[in-house]
Amino acid sequence: MALDVATYPIIRTVGIDGLLVSFGDRLGEPANRAAIAFRAEVERAGWDGVEETSSSLVSCYLRFDPLAVRHADLEAKLRALMGSRDWLEAELPHGRRLHRIPTVYGGALAPQFGEAAAAAGLSEDDALESLSSARVRVTALGFAPGQPYLGQLPECWDVPRQQALTPKVPKGALVLAIRQFVLFAVTAPTGWRHVGQTAATLFRMGDARPFLLAPGDEVIFPAVSEEAFSNMAADPGGGASWEALP
């Protein structure tokens, strides 16, 4: 509730069974890193009564049984952890992955690539080089299961959402706005520009780890030709690969 307190991190209640530790009031790389690192530490601590944790853009959320553990006791533990270090300087946790998801930029598969390049003030060649070499982090997943927000792209990509909604982009669409990508897990409408198309499957039932991406993972979207893409579409993983990050 302490929104007037300007010094982050802050703790707020979420419903009757949640506490939220926020590291900023807008998306920024350090606040996102802090949220991911802090959540990893809370998971490691394994406090009694905590039933679920998650990290979103700038916050770490804990859902707990409020009849098994008192708010004040959990808050005290959180405050001790918050004060134990400067979380904005924290290293990202271990166990993250670096993914490579082949992407077709522009053409019929990604019709707004040219428009987005123009909005960024880049030639199409430079835009292709910039986007296909960018290494972005999964800042949060949401909207649909397994669907990532990825950031941050170079400053030239601070382009606004478009005025009108695109009625439909297909599953696997890579869309862009305000220095972020979203990679669509399902076919959906969007106000972001459709700059690339992947064959990635973000949510696969029956796998030990059903979601391809986790918060904190990093992703590169290397450019491939439409021809290479059509071959990948038959691959259940859509040509995506990953390696463990140190």
Add this chain to the structure above:
Amino acid sequence: MSRALFVHRAGPALTLQDDGRPGWITYGLSRGGAMDRLALAEGRALLGQKGSVALEMGGMGGLFEATEDLRIALTGAPMRATIDGAPLLWHASHLLPRGATLDIGPATSGAYGYLHVGGGFEGPELLGAVSAHLTAGLGRAVEAGARLPVGPDRGGATGRKLPVEDRFGGGTLRVVASLQTALFPEDQRDRFAEEGFTRDNRANRMGVKVNPDGPGYGVEGGLSVVSEVIALGDIQMTGDGAPFVLLAECQTTGGYPRLATVIPADLPRIAQAPAGARLRFRWISLDEALAAEVTRRRLEAELSRRAVPVVRHPADVPDLLSHKLVSGFSSGDHHDH
């Protein structure tokens, strides 16, 4: 023939539901599960079983037929229901004989009715639950022509009913302050608990829109609030200023500012409010909310003890099937009635 329930006719919003899938918020998947979790617990108590999967019926039921004698229970929004034409008591358990026709019509109040079967419905488990989560693309709606497999029944009584508080026509919802309450001006927070609201026609498993009697709600710069985690019962203010109460299939994060959170004990009441129902909100403290949660859990734990036999004069009941008091049968056994 294996135990199953045939669906000969289906209302527009039939899905299999259980307790949903807690634990996947960080991957963007909300819990889902039954819209009225109390109705789920009531059905389980009536049939003396735990964790079973029920058929959730939004607004209207359907026409059903069992391949074997089944114990059934009807809970949640009362609907007009008959077995072979004989009317059935709601909030009660019954015997559905093999081959008989169970006809469940429109809700007479409330929004979501539940059909439970002894042994529960069986279906593919996805991430630890059978629940359909249509927003997330998990599972699918149950349509006419479906054959729903039913698990083995350990047996037990039928012809039992539960005294149920009427939560099917709106009323007062208790709310607590949440992470963004302080963003809203004080006069809006006060007015929220003073004026009345009407449940809009717009509602689905993601949530319910409620229209204030007075002007809309909102915060200065509300559209630039950073996306934050959403809790069940959060009351979000979208562009038009009408509150939207977020329910089972809500998104996991959202950027619209949220004024308050409906406490778990009152979620069945908002989920069951039919279009046009009158609603009010009442702020309570976190301590009061926790006391209400103690009560909610105690009442839920006591449900099976509160189930009582349906006692009616035989002369009032033209068809004895609808009034069968006790039917002890178990899986695989076949009984003639």
